[in-house]
Amino acid sequence: MDKKPVKNGRAGGFNLLSFVIEHREIPLLGVLVLLLAGVSIAVPGYFSGNYMNILKNSSMNLVMASGMLCVLLIGSIDISVAAVLELAAAIAGVLMRDSKISSMIGMFAIGIGVGALIGFVNGAVMSFGRVLPIIVTLGMTYLARALIPMDFILGMNKIARIDLTDYFKEFILHEYLGIPVIVYIALAVVVIMGLFLKYTPVGRSIYATGSNEEAARMRGVKVKWIKVLAHVICGGMAGMAGIMRLGYYNAIEKGAANGQEMYVIAACVLGGVSVMGGYGKITGVVIGALLIATIDSAIPQLFMNATMMKEFFKGILILMAILLNVLLQRAATKRNLKGRDI
Amino acid sequence: MKAKKALSHLLRWETMLVVLLVALWLVFDAKDASLQAAKLAKGRKATDVFNFTKMLNGMGPYLLYSFMALGMALILGMGDIDISVGAIAALSASVMGTVYGPFKKVMAPGLALALAILCCVMTGAACGFLNGFLVTRFRELFPMIITLGTQLFYRGFCYLLLGGETLQYKDDTVWVGFKKLYNGSITLGDLSIPTMLIWFLLLAAVFFVFLHLTTGGRKLFAIGTNRVTSRYSGIRVDRFELSMFVICGVTSALSAMFYVGSVSATVRADAMVGYEMYAIAVAVLGGFSTGGGKGNIIGLILSVIIFGVMKKGLGTVFGLPDSTVNLAVGAVLIVFSLLPNLLEDLSNFRRLRRQHAQAQLK
Numbered sequence: 001m002d003k004k005p006v007k008n009g010r011a012g013g014f015n016l017l018s019f020v021i022e023h024r025e026i027p028l029l030g031v032l033v034l035l036l037a038g039v040s041i042a043v044p045g046y047f048s049g050n051y052m053n054i055l056k057n058s059s060m061n062l063v064m065a066s067g068m069l070c071v072l073l074i075g076s077i078d079i080s081v082a083a084v085l086e087l088a089a090a091i092a093g094v095l096m097r098d099s100k101i102s103s104m105i106g107m108f109a110i111g112i113g114v115g116a117l118i119g120f121v122n123g124a125v126m127s128f129g130r131v132l133p134i135i136v137t138l139g140m141t142y143l144a145r146a147l148i149p150m151d152f153i154l155g156m157n158k159i160a161r162i163d164l165t166d167y168f169k170e171f172i173l174h175e176y177l178g179i180p181v182i183v184y185i186a187l188a189v190v191v192i193m194g195l196f197l198k199y200t201p202v203g204r205s206i207y208a209t210g211s212n213e214e215a216a217r218m219r220g221v222k223v224k225w226i227k228v229l230a231h232v233i234c235g236g237m238a239g240m241a242g243i244m245r246l247g248y249y250n251a252i253e254k255g256a257a258n259g260q261e262m263y264v265i266a267a268c269v270l271g272g273v274s275v276m277g278g279y280g281k282i283t284g285v286v287i288g289a290l291l292i293a294t295i296d297s298a299i300p301q302l303f304m305n306a307t308m309m310k311e312f313f314k315g316i317l318i319l320m321a322i323l324l325n326v327l328l329q330r331a332a333t334k335r336n337l338k339g340r341d342i
Numbered sequence: 343m344k345a346k347k348a349l350s351h352l353l354r355w356e357t358m359l360v361v362l363l364v365a366l367w368l369v370f371d372a373k374d375a376s377l378q379a380a381k382l383a384k385g386r387k388a389t390d391v392f393n394f395t396k397m398l399n400g401m402g403p404y405l406l407y408s409f410m411a412l413g414m415a416l417i418l419g420m421g422d423i424d425i426s427v428g429a430i431a432a433l434s435a436s437v438m439g440t441v442y443g444p445f446k447k448v449m450a451p452g453l454a455l456a457l458a459i460l461c462c463v464m465t466g467a468a469c470g471f472l473n474g475f476l477v478t479r480f481r482e483l484f485p486m487i488i489t490l491g492t493q494l495f496y497r498g499f500c501y502l503l504l505g506g507e508t509l510q511y512k513d514d515t516v517w518v519g520f521k522k523l524y525n526g527s528i529t530l531g532d533l534s535i536p537t538m539l540i541w542f543l544l545l546a547a548v549f550f551v552f553l554h555l556t557t558g559g560r561k562l563f564a565i566g567t568n569r570v571t572s573r574y575s576g577i578r579v580d581r582f583e584l585s586m587f588v589i590c591g592v593t594s595a596l597s598a599m600f601y602v603g604s605v606s607a608t609v610r611a612d613a614m615v616g617y618e619m620y621a622i623a624v625a626v627l628g629g630f631s632t633g634g635g636k637g638n639i640i641g642l643i644l645s646v647i648i649f650g651v652m653k654k655g656l657g658t659v660f661g662l663p664d665s666t667v668n669l670a671v672g673a674v675l676i677v678f679s680l681l682p683n684l685l686e687d688l689s690n691f692r693r694l695r696r697q698h699a700q701a702q703l704k
Binding site: 077125129130131132134135136138139140141142143145146147148149150258262265266269274275312313314315316318319322323326329330 | 423476480482483484486487488490491492493494495496497498499501502615619622623626631632633663665666667668669671672673675676679680683684
């Protein structure tokens with residue numbers, strides 16, 4: 001019996017299962033398309049009326065999730081992103097209210113700066129102090145949430161429409177070619193992050209650190225600094241999302257983004273990013289974030305008494321999606337291993 | 343030499359906590375005394391707001407999450423984490439409130455309440471079981487990710503049961519009963535000890551025996567240290583872990599019962615948000631690390647007291663807002679997990695330098 005030519009230890013030719021393993025985001029894309037199709041059939045005119053809302057709502061989550069991707073890739077985790085978002089938005093909002101800054105770039109610089117600073121502290125304590133990331137970021141959540149109602153930041157007030165300049169309010173939702181700026185920002189972040197992770201030496205170092213820290217260190221990667229950098233990126237992205245949120249809702253107050261970190265992590269995990277580090281792609285994260293936003297917007301359309309049912313179904317759907325993803329992976333890996341001659 | 347080392351091991355973390363507690367106490371007491379002196383100098387009546395009796399009486403709010411922290415200690419000892427305890431407690435309280443009404447229509451209030459409490463505990467156990475089941479069956483995902491997901495699910499279930507409304511026990515006996523559970527105290531000479539503290543200490547004693555004096559505790563720390571090795575040495579890791587998650591769920595349900603008393607016997611779907619963070623913070627300060635394999639219930643009890651003293655002191659003595667207290671909690675959490683590592687680094691550094699110097703002498 002003549003064998004097929006063997007390439008990279010696998011049977012030659014196109015194997016759908018191994019393709020699925022290589023590209024974990026493909027089945028998820030199928031789920032997203034199925035969900036959209038199902039809802040569109042149940043609610044006529046759903047897709048055409050809502051696709052822009054889905055994109056707009058997912059853009060902040062997407063920016064944070066692409067930062068979270070870096071952190072998960074090095075095998076760490078950051079649960080302070082929602083608190084960082086609030087803090088960055090609050091500081092930038094207060095500065096704008098007191099007319100210390102008025103420019104667009106200034107706002108984003110402040111937001112990203114605040115976020116990156118907090119990310120640096122997280123990363124430094126986690127990397128050089130060898131404290132577990134969950135503990136550090138949990139403590140940081142407390143610190144950031146506690147700083148917001150301090151007198152020198154928000155005090156008892158909140159940032160409302162009148163505190164912001166007209167240009168800022170206009171800009172974020174201003175449409176070019178029918179697409180609002182907020183979506184362009186998310187798109188730019190995703191593309192830059194994807195290119196950064198895939199093609200720059202630093203990006204590859206992040207993957208290397210996550211998949212085998214010791215090997216990466218031997219190879220000359222400054223492992224500790226790479227870990228700090230990943231946390232800085234994650235914090236910076238969270239701060240940026242804060243400014244985007246401020247522009248989108250034109251308001252920020254204490255506890256505004258409570259629980260947002262769950263959806264950020266869920267977007268990453270849905271997108272096939274391994275929480276052990278070393279595996280994950282930006283395309284998966286994009287699809288994961290879009291899926292969550294779709295679930296979010298579809299439930300009120302499907303069920304009448306929306307808000308209560310929404311919480312319930314959102315929780316159960318996200319949980320099911322995560323578990324289904326794992327089961328699918330398992331089945332694929334098992335089948336694929338069976339095909340090999342070992 | 344050996345005895346000295348053993349002693350230092352035994353005393354390390356708990357001594358640090360005692361020192362912290364004493365330092366906090368002295369600072370608050372001094373501040374309180376100076377405040378009183380200032381008031382007396384102005385000729386006004388001064389009240390002693392921070393002393394042992396006041397602290398003991400006012401321990402209630404700081405004990406609500408202590409039960410959860412006990413359950414969390416088991417989970418952290420195994421190197422897992424459970425973020426859904428707050429949601430489990432809210433769901434248990436919701437179930438208890440929802441089933442009490444129908445039960446009362448068909449039987450005596452006392453029996454109905456007993457059944458409702460049973461349902462509450464069963465809900466906690468069921469939620470813990472689901473967590474444990476998912477954690478042990480889906481090893482690819484961190485317990486953290488899974489419990490983040492189940493938290494959303496439990497919280498959503500609360501909203502489904504209660505809607506956005508506040509459920510009130512329209513019944514005097516139950517109302518008084520729950521209030522008593524939370525507020526009640528036993529008078530012992532001059533002191534009145536809150537019953538909640540006694541419940542907590544009793545439960546903590548049970549947990550102490552389990553963790554430090556039985557094979558179960560040895561198994562738990564063995565799993566926390568190395569899961570694979572534990573399995574090869576004959577521990578049924580999955581089953582054990584599952585049962586620990588169930589116990590954590592039950593302790594959350596216990597917290598929920600006391601919580602119902604603290605908010606005048608009402609239940610809301612968004613109750614106890616953020617309690618999981620307190621539970622984790624207390625357990626971590628008590629010496630349980632999320633890495634697993636270490637921890638001591640004595641440390642946990644000390645850390646519960648420290649949290650209470652810190653909150654009370656910062657809140658009433660210094661008159662700082664709640665946010666400052668949270669700031670302190672965050673800072674304590676980070677600093678106290680950073681400190682042992684830094685000390686270790688320092689001692690390593692000094693040892694290396696000493697060895698280096700000796701090598702040069704030769």
